[in-house]
Amino acid sequence: MKILIFGASGMVGQGVLRECLAAADVSQIVTVGRTPLTQAHPKLQQLVHADLMRLDARKDELRGFDACFFCLGVSSSGMDENTYQKITYELTLTVAKLLAELNLEMTFVYVSGAGTDSSEQGRSMWARVKGKTENDLKKLPFRSIYLFRPSIIQPLHGAKSKTAAYRYFYNLSGPLLSLIRRLFPSFIVTTDDVGQAMLNAARQTNQRVLVAEAHDIARLSRGAHL
Template sequence: MKVLIFGATGMVGQGVLRECLLDPGVEEVVTIGRTATGQHHAKLREIVLSDLTDYSAIEAELTGFDACFFCLGVASAGMSEADYSRITYDIALAAARALSRLNPAMTFVHTSAAGTDSSESGRVMWARVKGRTENALLRLPFKAVYIFRPAGIRPMHGITSRTTLYRIGYAITAPLLPWLERTFPRYVTSTERLGKAMLKAARQGAPKPILECEDINRL
């Protein structure tokens, strides 16, 4: 299986990248982002792209893939809806539209969040934008589209968040997170489980297009 990963420097993306590199059934991993991950592996190739809304210059490098794991995201705190939409909606749709045209047999797996507003009309800005993004992705002509909505995420294997506030929160709650993951699977998963679940969805499919935290843990 050949896979693309967007957002491989973020916490979720790091977890997905790790599981892809460890999986013997994945023969090639290509990451796309504004910066390289800094990792080196025989089956890893990285594409650094300054404008993540325009893929015209690299279309020749974007064919022949079986799956895309889109893990790129940003915290909404302090952002206007327009700015948050440019990152959350515009980048995701630009990538997905290009890939659906170049790889119609691809499975596209998108990382969203628990609490997303599928109606696109709620009062919470980030939830509306994510809902609009999910709905647009689900309409694209891929082989399959799966939306992952994790809630709390336990970082494992040295993986850390790039957001300072999140890093502090994870450091404080680290002793509790393994217990919370076991006890409350509806609310907590891990970077390892997310990566493995995304690979399973890409290979075997999933029972429904939108997967909440508990669904992710069951895969």
């Protein structure tokens, strides 16, 4: 498989990239971002572009992929709705529309969040914007669209969030998260789980659109067909 990853420098993206590099059936990984990654690997190529809203200038480098794992996202904390919508909705849909034109047989996996508001009418700003993003992604002509809604993601193997508050939370709660995950393995997923679930989603051909909550992500990571 040939895989595109957006947001490979973030906590989730770091975990996803690690799993893709280790997968025997992944022959090529292209990460897309504004700044280069520091790591190197024979499978790994990087597409660095300052303005991700204008990737059409690089469209010849975005053809021929089997899957896109879209892990790019920001916290809504302290952000007004217009700014959050521009980053979360407009950027995601701009990229997805371009990829749908170039790769009709692509599986597109989007990292959303638990509590996303599909009605787009609720009180929570981030949940409304995520809901609108999910709803409009479903309309695109990809082979498959998976909308991942994790709750708590435990970072493994040194993966770190770019958000200081999240890093502080994970540093304090790491041992507790490990205990809770052992007791309730479908409540908390790890960065490994998310990466394996994305790969297994790309390997399956039986879904058109699937909303995957935390327990679904855990099952997908183990190879279950949903």
